[in-house]
Amino acid sequence: MKTYWQNYIDGAWCDGGAGRIDVINPGTGEKLAEQALADAGDVDRAVMAARRVHMSGDLSDLRPVERGRMVQAMGRFLLDHIDEIAPVLTLEQGKPLWEARIEVEGAARYFEYYGNQAETVEGRSIPLGKDYFDFTTYEPFGVSAQIIPWNYPVEMTARSLSAALA
Structure with a gap:
């Protein structure tokens, strides 16, 4: 498994504006990986990209x-x-x-x-x-x-x- 998972926004993999969050195996409590943690700016960029695609037809x-x-x-x-x-x-x-x-x-x-x-x-x-x-x-x-x-x-x-x- 990858050790770090990025967000996919506007056609590209990217880090999260809020840093990273640990992904924990609930069965063992061990850290499996890290996930990019989105912030409001990331959400805004994703919505704007989706809107652009929608408006393009x-x-x-x-x-x-x-x-x-x-x-x-x-x-x-x-x-x-x-x-x-x-x-x-x-x-x-x-x-x-x-x-x-x-x-x-x-x-x-x-x-x-x-x-x-x-x-x-x-x-x-x-x-x-x-x-x-x-x-x-x-x-x-x-x-x-x-x-x-x-x-x-x-x-x-x-x-x-x-x-x-x-």
Whole structure:
């Protein structure tokens, strides 16, 4: 396992403005690694980067099939790296390895499901009488943030991200 984990903000790995925090193995009390600790400035930079991507239309302008393939690829990545990810979850959370593997598989399933759903997001046509036609389309509202619980971080993150990206 790496001894230091950085934050990923605006396309780059970076240190946290608030220093570092120790990651402790709850089963032994031993220090496993250090994690970059974000401060308000880091959060602001992350939100601004996400807003910039949202406003650019780079994701929302993708054809739904392409967006779906991108989201599905995230799930495949998790499954392809389950033997690396699950042991880290076990050490960091204290959960059994079999449960950590189920968490990674569950996270991958969210990306698979919502990746498949990307092409099914459609608007509605609403007839309003002669010479009138109304329709709806669904568009992303903008940047969102989630507070992820410590006990299922990969699966809960996948649940939020997969639907939003699709």
